[in-house]
Amino acid sequence: MFRSCLLLIFTLFPFYGALYGQETRLCGQELLHAMHPEWASLSEKSKAFNAFIQNLEAPERVANTIKIPVVVHIMHLPSEIYGVQSNITVEQIRSQIDVLNEDFGKIFGTRGYNVAAVGANTEIEFCLATRDPDGNPSTGIIRFPYAGSNDFRLAQDRNMKDLSRWPVNRYLNIWVVKSIQSGILGYAYLPEVIATDPEGSFIDGVVMGAFYFGSRDKQLLGQNFHLSNTFAYGRTATHEVGHFLNLRHTWGDGGCEIDDGVDDTPLCSGQYFGCPPSPARPLQCGFNRMVENYMDYSDDACFNIFTLGQKTRMRAALQFYPFRASLVSLANVAATGCSDSGGTISFADTIVKISGDTQTIRVGRATEKPLRIRVINQLGSGFNNEEVRWRVISQPFGANLLLDTTVRTSDGGFSDLNVLLSNIPGRYVFRASANTFKTPNFVDFAIEALAETNAYPNPFQDEIVLVLGLPSIGNVQVRVTDLQGKLVIAFSTDAKEAVVLNMSGYPDNFYLVTVVSPKINDYFKIIKITP
Numbered sequence: 301m302f303r304s305c306l307l308l309i310f311t312l313f314p315f316y317g318a319l320y321g322q323e324t325r326l327c328g329q330e331l332l333h334a335m336h337p338e339w340a341s342l343s344e345k346s347k348a349f350n351a352f353i354q355n356l357e358a359p360e361r362v363a364n365t366i367k368i369p370v371v372v373h374i375m376h377l378p379s380e381i382y383g384v385q386s387n388i389t390v391e392q393i394r395s396q397i398d399v400l401n402e403d404f405g406k407i408f409g410t411r412g413y414n415v416a417a418v419g420a421n422t423e424i425e426f427c428l429a430t431r432d433p434d435g436n437p438s439t440g441i442i443r444f445p446y447a448g449s450n451d452f453r454l455a456q457d458r459n460m461k462d463l464s465r466w467p468v469n470r471y472l473n474i475w476v477v478k479s480i481q482s483g484i485l486g487y488a489y490l491p492e493v494i495a496t497d498p499e500g501s502f503i504d505g506v507v508m509g510a511f512y513f514g515s516r517d518k519q520l521l522g523q524n525f526h527l528s529n530t531f532a533y534g535r536t537a538t539h540e541v542g543h544f545l546n547l548r549h550t551w552g553d554g555g556c557e558i559d560d561g562v563d564d565t566p567l568c569s570g571q572y573f574g575c576p577p578s579p580a581r582p583l584q585c586g587f588n589r590m591v592e593n594y595m596d597y598s599d600d601a602c603f604n605i606f607t608l609g610q611k612t613r614m615r616a617a618l619q620f621y622p623f624r625a626s627l628v629s630l631a632n633v634a635a636t637g638c639s640d641s642g643g644t645i646s647f648a649d650t651i652v653k654i655s656g657d658t659q660t661i662r663v664g665r666a667t668e669k670p671l672r673i674r675v676i677n678q679l680g681s682g683f684n685n686e687e688v689r690w691r692v693i694s695q696p697f698g699a700n701l702l703l704d705t706t707v708r709t710s711d712g713g714f715s716d717l718n719v720l721l722s723n724i725p726g727r728y729v730f731r732a733s734a735n736t737f738k739t740p741n742f743v744d745f746a747i748e749a750l751a752e753t754n755a756y757p758n759p760f761q762d763e764i765v766l767v768l769g770l771p772s773i774g775n776v777q778v779r780v781t782d783l784q785g786k787l788v789i790a791f792s793t794d795a796k797e798a799v800v801l802n803m804s805g806y807p808d809n810f811y812l813v814t815v816v817s818p819k820i821n822d823y824f825k826i827i828k829i830t831p
């Protein structure tokens with residue numbers, strides 16, 4: 301089977317190059333497996349994983365959103381400055397993260413939506429990390445000049461990743477190069493390969509061609525996205541992340557006799573390209589081929605489904621493989637700045653509807669926040685180029701926030717504000733008003749600011765004081781984990797001002813402390829050092 305695939309790859313693809321319009325999907329999975337015959341013996345590992353799925357408790361199959369922190373390494377050609385070719389813009393990168401969320405979330409009103417009976421919202425979300433591995437603020441995007449970016453060779457896989465990598469058990473690393481050899485659009489390793497390969501922790505992640513990374517749908521006027529014609533909607537990354545979560549191609553890289561290990565994807569045979577007009581799907585192995593499955597080889601425009609069986613398989617991979625479980629542990633999601641109520645919530649694209657209702661947004665730390673607020677009307681369109689007056693109309697006792705400013709909205713109705721919430725936790729209510737809002741001519745929304753915690757001394761020897769500074773007693777949960785996300789200590793307390801954490805008897809190390817209460821949602825790193 302591999303031999304015939306290789307023949308196809310090497311006879312077809314050298315002629316394709318970057319000729320848009322003649323493109324055919326090719327994922328690196330097949331070539332990689334051909335390069336690594338030793339992976340064929342992974343079937344024993346697959347058996348253990350399949351048994352794990354069979355024994356999964358029912359609750360795992362119900363609602364529970366999993367978040368995956370992502371870091372994107374733009375390995376651009378040294379000659380290409382920001383925005384040129386391989387050095388793609390922030391907006392193009394963000395458009396790809398949006399597509400992942402739409403496709404994995406089966407979001408209504410996007411290309412990722414479907415009405416199939418087996419169509420799943422996987423409840424897996426992706427977040428560009430806002431904290432680097434040391435806990436420092438980050439955009440989750442790294443730009444690295446890399447001479448091998450064009451026609452990138454698979455043989456350079458490890459060498460390229462050695463130049464720029466964040467711990468693979470804490471981040472989904474995505475490396476973007478200008479182009480990959482043999483016309484490959486992207487590739488990723490199955491976790492069962494990573495688990496057994498001695499270089500697993502150096503190569504785990506997704507590699508993508510720059511011109512397949514992002515979505516034409518999200519390109520606004522004046523923005524410069526570099527995307528292929530056929531693979532312009534970000535579905536290559538959806539497919540590769542599917543591999544990263546242990547999904548195989550729907551045809552199992554074989555004929556009718558080979559299954560992909562998922563019950564509700566119909567059996568099919570061999571590669572299939574293009575976008576057949578619905579509902580004229582090819583009949584194979586006694587079934588209509590599910591060409592809209594992200595794990596097929598169809599064009600971006602006709603993909604829209606992960607099945608319930610694929611959902612189970614992906615979520616099981618996130619439990620079964622320790623280096624995937626650590627990725628999505630709550631402690632790691634917090635440490636990478638990806639929790640909803642973590643320390644660096646972005647207010648980008650917060651939507652305030654002109655319907656008189658009050659919106660509440662929770663923030664982790666009561667410090668200065670950039671607010672990007674979109675004011676939209678009842679029809680869902682933005683108030684472009686309007687004078688909007690922003691004021692604070694109420695705030696917690698002791699807080700002293702002054703905001704009374706008029707901002708002209710940009711196209712789409714966005715207003716950019718920097719708001720200093722001070723260190724007083726509580727509810728801040730803002731009002732936006734404009735004559736064009738008609739009735740009512742204002743809208744209120746609230747920000748729920750939570751207390752900030754700190755700790756001293758840090759570094760410490762045996763005991764460290766966690767300062768809570770709460771206005772009243774209440775139900776504080778404290779969790780201490782190591783930086784791999786393994787739980788070390790957990791307790792709850794009714795303390796109001798401070799709590800002493802005794803860690804004598806624990807090894808010297810970095811630890812992550814998470815403090816959660818109705819008025820706090822914070823985390824920070826502590827360092828235990830014995831002189």
Ligand SMILES: [Zn+2]
Nearest residue numbers: 327329539549
């Ligand atoms: Zn693939």
